[in-house]
Amino acid sequence: MVKRWVQKELPDEEDVQRLSQEINVNEVLATVLLQRGVKDFDQAKQYFRPSLDDLHDPFLMKDMDVAVDRILKAFKQREKILIYGDYDVDGTTSVATLYRFIKSMYPNCDFYIPDRYKEGYGISEKGIEWAKESNIKLIISLDCGIKAVNLVGKAKSYGIDFIICDHHLPGDELPPAVAVLDPKRKDCEYPFKELSGCGVGFKLAQALAKVSSEADEKLLWQSLDFVAVSIAADIVPITGENRILAHFGLEVLNKHPSAGLKALIDLGSYKGKLAIMNIVFGIGPRINAAGRMEHAHSAVRLLLAEDEAETYRLAKLINESNTRRKDFDSQITNEAINMIEANDRTLSSKSTVLFKSDWHKGVIGIVASRCIDKYYRPTVILTESNRKATGSARSVNGFDIYEALCECEDLLDQFGGHMYAAGLTLEIDKVEEFRTRFEKTVSEKITEEQLIPRIDVDYQIDLDVIDTKFYNILRQMAPFGPQNMQPIFVTENLRVHDRPRLLKGEHLKFKVVQGEGGKIMEAIGFGFGQYYDLVNSGMRFKMAYTIEENTYMGNKSLQLYVKDIKFD
Incomplete structure (x- = not known):
């Protein structure tokens, strides 16, 4: 498929030179940083060295004080609390985060996930009726509820209060809840608007930790692996507060993950340090598969599990659900393509x-x-x-x-x-x-x-620019994701060096050289097997790519990951 390459707007040359000197990086890296809004030394420090101290005060969020007071009142009056969340990754990680945190302080708490097929998305009538029958007095909804005006009203008529934690855009009318926590409320002055649903739930837990002597603050920070998974899977911008939460969440995920996530990581046989893309294409789909194929309740049980045997049993069941999901996905995709081609x-x-x-x-x-x-x-x-x-x-x-x-x-x-x-x-x-x-x-x-699919190009460079120091600075720009994507570079006047190899009939492994006697670099193009003859012909081409570190038999080397090739 033909793709169009769109060069990102290049910053002013004076700004590039100033930032380059101020933080001691070359002008290519200074350009890439300016494109991401990093304009001076202080912003660069905050960007490259995220700090939990830079998280915003949760009480800046509209209704946060009211929500905390209502939860503390429920504790005092021994009311039963229900944590209610959606069936996707953001919803299930939200429930796991807040349920585990509140349960550590207060035992009279349960959780509820709607059935994708019987109830559909968000707050359901069946869920409200279940809460009534279960003598629930307070429902805290996560990743849903911002538009559930009628159903929250129905719960209120049953004597059930609602605290809504959501990150979706509100409608013209807010539900009649005790508190509505949503940074996207027009009247909410919270400084960061792009939290995931789990992120909003985390801010509520953070607020509780500030005022309750019974709160386990260590458990709060341990939950950052759940928050990182939600940020990656829900594809929210990895900027501002999300960047901090994702950075430290990935640290937890790589060093001391919760038992349930560790089981999924072990079953996934991941190599090296986990990054956002491992969540997007590996961990996230496995958690999602529970709600797609059966019921997402099992995903929450896995995230909350502590017993090793139970954890691995649940992880294997979810892994099997994901395998079945892949089979359905492949079969239906083939049928859909045949219908289009018909x-x-x-x-x-x-x-x-x-x-x-x-x-x-x-x-x-x-x-x-x-x-x-x-x-x-x-x-x-x-x-x-x-x-x-x-x-x-x-x-x-x-x-x-x-x-x-x-x-x-x-x-x-x-x-x-x-x-x-x-x-x-x-x-x-x-x-x-x-x-x-x-x-x-x-x-x-x-x-x-x-x-026409587009590739946003950060900068055109020569291969000589790429070395270990250059890559090490690029690597520190992670975690990558929306609004902070991995930099894509273009290099012109390339030709193949030595004969390329075809891997599994569809992937292209080759070496490129720029100009005559220039630098030689390894490249790999996943799904670029059809380019074999053109590349092998010796024809010159330009290439869009990212830079990765490849490890083979214990040896590390830099490698270009092909995004697209255009021939002269």
Whole structure:
């Protein structure tokens, strides 16, 4: 698939030289840092040396004092507390974090995760009824609840108070809860707006630790591995407070992880130090698989488990769920691709809308993403559930799929989400009309550029720039993620040095040299096997890549990880 390379805006040359001298790095690194908002020595120190002392006071968050007072009141009056969270990674880590922390201070506490298939996302009527029957007096919701106006009102009519901890954008009306903790509230002056759901729950625990003599502060910091997992899996920006939480969370994850995460790490057979990408592509999907294939309750039980035998038993069950999830994912993706390829209309469309009644509801969001990987256009994958068509929508860079769904609102029973991902439900007999309307909307709004995947290039460099010192500074820019992605460089006038190798028929391993007699470097292109003949021809090319450290038989060397190749 052809990709467009977009050069990030280059900072002023004077600013580059000033920062370069101020922190003693070369001008390439100074440029990359300025592109990330690092402008002077103090900001560089904060960026390269995160500190827990720089975490914001949790009481800066609107309603935090009210939430803490209500929890302490529940402790005093011996009321039963319910920790309620969503079934995805952010939700389950949120529940595990706050439940474990409160349980260490107060025994009369339980947790609840809704069933993905019977209850759906967020606060459910079944959950409220369960709380009533269980004599719950206080519900603390995590990663959900900000729009549950009616259901929180119903709980209130039962004499159940709510504290909502959420990070999604509120609607016009806030639920009638005792406290609503959400940095995205218009009237909330909390300095950092992009916490994960688990991050908001962590701030509540942090606030409790400040005022309660019974709080186990050591347990609070131990929970940072859960917070790091939520930040990575929920794809929130790794800037500001999230960068601090992710940095120290990864330290916990690598040195002293909770028993449940350690079991998942052991089963994953990871090599070397765990990074954000290991969570995104390894640990996160395993935790998610519990809610996709069965019930996410087992994921929370794993995260809370302390007995080694029980921990590994639960981890193996979740690992098996993930294996089944992969099988469903692969099978349904193949069926979806065959449906797209089946006729010229679906193949030439600017959007994809597919429906098949027997597709597994738990993996259709993943299938939508897989289809975008291949066709790169806004995609909706639907299956049948409760005699309705229900599904997931995913978008491409720069295109607001939620806005596109709003144009089809009269055809939908319900929908919700944000710019790049959404969920929807409609009558089965309206699917074809929805497909037509959605395609018309996308065709009118999307640009040709948005239909071509883009690579954001940090800087064009020569291979001579790359050495161990250069890489060591780049490595300290981690953790990488949204708004702090791993730097991508471009080098021109390259050709292959020696014969390239084809690994497993699809991966390209080769050496590159720049110009005549220039520096030679190892490169690997995963999924670039089709470029073998062109590379081997001796034709000159330019390459977009990241720089990694490769370890082979105990020897470490720098290696270029190919993002794209363009031939002269």
